[in-house]
Amino acid sequence: MELSQKYDGKVAVVGAGLVGCLASLALAQRGYDVTVVEYRQDPRLEDTTDRNLRSINLAISARGIDALRFVGNELCEKVLHDMMPMKGRMIHDIDGRQKELLYGIANEHINSISRAGLNCDLLDELDAVSNIDICFEHKLTRIEWGDSKQVCHFVQNKEPMTFDFVVGADGCFSTARSQMQRNLRMNYKQEYIDCCYIELYLPPRKDGGFVMAKDDLHIWPRGKFMLIALPNADGSFTVTFFAPWSQVDSLVKSKQETKNFLQTNFPDAMDLMGLDSTADEFINNPKGPLMCVECLPYNLSNGSAILIGDAAHSMVPFYGQGMNCGFEDVKVLMQLLDKYRGDRSVAFNAYTATRHEDLVAINKLARENYKVMSESVTSVWFNVYKRIDETFSRVLNDSWLTLYTMISFRADISYSDAIRRDNRQRRIIKWISISSLMAATVIACRRLSQ
Ligand SMILES: Cc1cc2nc3c(=O)[nH]c(=O)nc-3n(C[C@H](O)[C@H](O)[C@H](O)COP(=O)(O)OP(=O)(O)OC[C@H]3O[C@@H](n4cnc5c(N)ncnc54)[C@H](O)[C@@H]3O)c2cc1C
Ligand SMILES: NC(=O)C1=CN([C@@H]2O[C@H](COP(=O)(O)OP(=O)(O)OC[C@H]3O[C@@H](n4cnc5c(N)ncnc54)[C@H](OP(=O)(O)O)[C@@H]3O)[C@@H](O)[C@H]2O)C=CC1
Ligand SMILES: Nc1ccccc1C(=O)C[C@H](N)C(=O)O
Incomplete structure (x- = not known):
């Protein structure tokens, strides 16, 4: 999509994750000369070894879809081709009985989509735009802030690069954010919650079909801990176990104890997943920490930097809103740039002033949704x-x-x-x-x- 309003400037988008990719497309539409600097290798290369094996699929809903449409209808259709609608929560009780609680009254649904698939599709879109350059294996380490020029430094003797401004979309451990903190009185809060997640796998049937209802988000709510499953387009489900760290630490010490625990609490899931192999995965798969990040302001006041996505507001995943919110950040920011005709200083300050309340709100809701999913639904x-x-x-x-x-x-x-x-x-x-x-x-x- 071409826009009539065009602005000048050379921008570094730090991070080619989901939010960085969408932001790059939106900035390029506005005429900026975009360079995306990404720490990892190109995930589309077959020999990629550092492919992220966590959070295989994501729930995308109205805010994410609306922001994608804002950047381009065609883009939206292309990158969402493989998503799986989930119209409700399918609650599995301890006896294997299932009860569906619909999400909306008008058959609305959230959608499960492959994280890697979406990221790669977005990267393909970036490749097709002439004013976007992507530099993989460019880990940002330091930014020298100037009045009008920002010099970005990278690891492994990569040449420094100079930009007019920087958009930090480098995730919850953002280096762009820590560099901004050196030049700004930024309030910052990071809090780990006492919850660990382990990703597990439920394979498709031999004929490629689904072994459970494919149009629901499955939940085994057990109070302090829970199992959830989101469908994938190939007939499998990505299953995630959430529990306090002490419980996981004590379980993984013994395979027999892990097996007893899984069989006692999730008998129907184990029938489908296989008790022995699931116990092995449970013990060996990565144990993910979960945390909330909040900061304020999100920008340098002269318009030389701004943070979006998880870099600005990492939230626990229980509302399925982290990426959706990050995509919405892109839409809100672009609307402000257009409103103020590319005056970055005014637009970025307005972003911080208007967006903070919403980011705090969803961070809080995300935390509260753990209790809803693991306990209240029953x-x-x-x-x-x-x-x-x-x-x-x-x-x-x-x-x-x-x-x-x-x-x-x-x-x-x-x-x-x-x-x-x-x-x-x-x-x-x-x-x-x-x-x-x-x-x-x-x-x-x-x-x-x-
Ligand atoms: C278990 C789990 C489940 C989730 N489920 C959902 C869901 O269902 N729905 C939803 O909306 N959200 C979900 N989320 C949240 C979602 O994953 C994040 O909100 C989203 O990935 C944020 O995107 P991002 O682009 O801001 O950051 P990231 O995806 O982290 O991308 C940041 C990028 O920056 C790169 N980078 C980092 N440091 C540097 C550096 N120094 N220099 C250069 N590049 C750098 C990284 O390599 C990465 O590619 C979930 C999260 C978790 C953990
Ligand atoms: N809100 C939450 O609870 C969580 C959110 N997420 C989000 O999910 C997405 C995908 O995460 P994923 O790719 O698995 O992230 P990773 O765990 O792979 O982390 C990404 C990079 O951040 C750096 N990093 C990791 N842990 C730390 C740490 N403790 N301190 C400083 N830097 C660290 C690492 O860089 P290096 O190699 O240099 O060490 C790593 O390569 C991201 O958006 C992330 O922001 C991820 C986990 C939890
Ligand atoms: N994607 C997720 C990942 C982890 C935990 C929850 C979700 C959800 O999407 C939950 C859904 N929004 C719900 O409220 O039932």
Whole structure:
């Protein structure tokens, strides 16, 4: 897509991950001369050895899709070709019974997509744009900040490069961020949560079919720990186990104990996955830490640098929103650049001023969703509340929307507005419940006294 507004400048996008790729395409459309500097090798090379083996698939929903469309309809169609719709949570109880809880009232769905596939497809798009250069195996180590020129330094004797500005999209351990911190009073918070994740695998049937419903996100909620499974286009599922570190540490000491644990808590999943091989994977696969990162501001005030994606706001994965939010960052930033006709200083400052509230909101929701997935989905009150909430939504249409719908299916409602609207709705439901209870008590008392 070509835009009529064009701006001048040479920009370094640090990181060719999901968010860095989308940002590069959007910046190139606006006329910038884009150089993407990426630490890793090109993931499309067959002999790539440092391919990321974690978080094989991701859930993409309205905000991510809307941001991709903002950059280009055709791009969006191309890169989302293989996604698998998931219309609800399929809850597996300890006896293997399954119950589906739909995400939306109008058959809305989130979608499972391969992380590597999406990243490679986006990189192919970058290759096709003349004003984008990609430099793989360029690990940023240091930035010399100047008034108008920023000099980026890399490892392994790679030549330094000079840019007008830098977009930091280098993930949760961002070097761009730590370099900005040397030039800016940036508040920064990093917190590991007490939860470890292990990725496991559920293969397809021999004929390539799915062994469980393919259009749901499967959950085995067990209180402090849980197993989840997202479908892949080839008939397999990527299964992820989440639990406190102490529990994982004690389990992996003994294969027999691991087997007992898996068989006791997830018998139906083990029938499908194979107990012995899953226990081996459980013990040997990488154990991932989970953390939240928040910082403020996101930019240098003279317009020479800005942070987007996980570099600015890494969140725990439980709402499936990290990448979606990072893609939305790109859209919001481009809208501001267009609004201020390429005045980076004004646009970047406006970004920090307006975006922070939403980023804090989704970070908090992401943390809270662990309890929802691992525990609340099995509670009577959660299910009664869901019914009431959805009934109001059916009757009142757009003026009442469930929180999940606002976050996952409505890109036009900001994260912070979604929380505000949900809080108001909760107060109304609470008030109606209390009033109904009081009315019922009064009626019962009257009847008894007659
Ligand atoms: C288990 C798990 C499940 C998840 N599931 C979902 C989900 O379902 N839905 C969702 O929306 N999000 C999900 N997320 C979050 C999602 O993975 C991230 O939000 C997303 O990958 C962020 O993209 P990014 O481009 O900002 O960062 P990254 O994907 O980390 O990309 C950063 C890039 O920068 C490069 N880099 C790093 N340092 C340097 C350097 N010094 N110099 C040059 N390059 C550098 C890295 O090599 C990398 O390629 C999940 C995360 C985890 C851990
Ligand atoms: N919010 C969360 O809880 C988490 C989010 N993520 C996000 O998921 C995506 C994919 O992650 P993935 O590729 O597996 O990330 P990795 O764990 O592979 O980390 C990416 C790079 O960051 C550096 N790094 C790793 N751990 C540390 C550390 N403790 N301190 C400093 N630097 C570190 C490493 O660089 P080097 O080789 O130089 O050491 C590594 O190559 C990323 O967006 C990441 O931001 C990932 C994990 C948790
Ligand atoms: N992709 C994920 C990865 C890890 C943990 C959860 C997700 C989800 O997407 C959860 C979904 N949004 C849910 O609320 O059921």
